[in-house]
Amino acid sequence: MIVAEVPLKVTLFGEHAVVYGEPALAMTISEKMVVRVRESDKTVISSPTLSVKGLKVSLNDLKVESEETNRILSYVIKALDYFGKKRDALIEIDSPVEPSVGLGTSAATIVGVVAAYSRFLGYELTKEEIAKISREVELSVQGLGSRMDTYTISLGGIMYFPRGAEGYERVKGDVKLVVGYVRRYSTTKDILRRVKGLKERNESLFKEIISTIGKVVDEAKKALEEGNEEKMGELMYINHGLLMSLGVTSPTVDNLVSTARLLGIKGCKMSGGGGGGAIICTKDVKSEILLNSIGAVVVSSEKSNEGVTIKEIS
Ligand SMILES: Nc1ncnc2c1ncn2[C@@H]1O[C@H](COP(=O)(O)OP(=O)(O)OP(=O)(O)O)[C@@H](O)[C@H]1O
Ligand SMILES: C[C@@](O)(CCO)CC(=O)[O-]
Numbered sequence: 547m548i549v550a551e552v553p554l555k556v557t558l559f560g561e562h563a564v565v566y567g568e569p570a571l572a573m574t575i576s577e578k579m580v581v582r583v584r585e586s587d588k589t590v591i592s593s594p595t596l597s598v599k600g601l602k603v604s605l606n607d608l609k610v611e612s613e614e615t616n617r618i619l620s621y622v623i624k625a626l627d628y629f630g631k632k633r634d635a636l637i638e639i640d641s642p643v644e645p646s647v648g649l650g651t652s653a654a655t656i657v658g659v660v661a662a663y664s665r666f667l668g669y670e671l672t673k674e675e676i677a678k679i680s681r682e683v684e685l686s687v688q689g690l691g692s693r694m695d696t697y698t699i700s701l702g703g704i705m706y707f708p709r710g711a712e713g714y715e716r717v718k719g720d721v722k723l724v725v726g727y728v729r730r731y732s733t734t735k736d737i738l739r740r741v742k743g744l745k746e747r748n749e750s751l752f753k754e755i756i757s758t759i760g761k762v763v764d765e766a767k768k769a770l771e772e773g774n775e776e777k778m779g780e781l782m783y784i785n786h787g788l789l790m791s792l793g794v795t796s797p798t799v800d801n802l803v804s805t806a807r808l809l810g811i812k813g814c815k816m817s818g819g820g821g822g823g824a825i826i827c828t829k830d831v832k833s834e835i836l837l838n839s840i841g842a843v844v845v846s847s848e849k850s851n852e853g854v855t856i857k858e859i860s
């Protein structure tokens with residue numbers, strides 16, 4: 547049996563703008579997904595946290611006919627298809643969080659399946675190769691998206707993605723956060739489409755907003771390297787405001803971020819695709835109380851450094 551352990555991630559700064567070539571900063575956290583791949587006489591995918599709305603099963607051959615099933619398994623199926631599904635296997639995906647919470651669960655699912663299934667087939671891929679393949683898979687499912695989530699999760703630590711479509715560098719430093727998530731009304735794939743629509747309706751204003759986010763990211767990188775938490779925190783509030791102008795936040799999260807600022811919490815912002823989902827605040831006892839007060843699920847969010855790891859268990 548092959549076991550891949552895959553860290554989830556938070557976007558510190560630059561989500562959505564990074565899709566259009568602006569820089570971004572992201573960090574893997576101590577919350578991990580586990581993907582196991584073992585010998586089987588037919589290919590079976592098991593993922594306890596997935597739930598399917600609406601199912602039609604023909605009992606004589608137990609054939610499932612459900613658009614929804616194909617949609618929610620699309621990332622796993624595309625990852626297997628990349629290798630031509632050469633060998634039947636039982637693929638188990640154990641996630642510590644629900645799907646689609648803004649913590650990179652789509653990228654983690656892909657990275658875990660690519661890492662474990664490729665090793666099951668006898669390949670010894672490097673983390674960079676896993677990242678490259680995973681980025682291709684995520685883009686083929688979503689049609690839109692950047693290299694940020696798949697590269698951060700494959701390589702681990704705090705990653706800076708400079709302007710342009712390629713390149714990445716690991717950044718020193720640490721960010722102490724409280725991270726939680728609330729229910730989302732949409733997947734990142736759908737939210738990315740909506741942002742693209744805004745761009746098409748008002749290209750010049752859109753460019754102003756994302757290039758300002760890019761400037762925030764550059765200042766945040768400096769503040770991170772200087773260990774200036776006050777500055778980092780203030781930039782989180784500014785970044786959140788710019789994301790609100792893109793229409794990717796949600797009333798619950800906007801209200802929480804404004805309350806955090808009033809309470810004197812150094813920094814707080816949405817994280818990831820938005821529409822609800824993940825929220826990151828600078829570490830402060832008030833942050834956890836505030837997240838709990840809106841029913842957010844708080845996750846373990848120490849910085850992790852390794853990226854995806856693979857073990858062979860006989
Ligand atoms: N445990 C899992 N098993 C199988 N597929 C999963 C699992 N978790 C997530 N996925 C897939 O990823 C999709 C969610 O991706 P989405 O990008 O919307 O969320 P996210 O990656 O958590 O958020 P973000 O991209 O904003 O960080 C799910 O709809 C499902 O297709
Ligand atoms: C919203 C986005 O910037 C981050 C999603 O976690 C999309 C992407 O970068 O692919």
Ligand SMILES: [Mg+2]
Pocket residue numbers: 650651652653695734
């Ligand atoms: Mg995703």
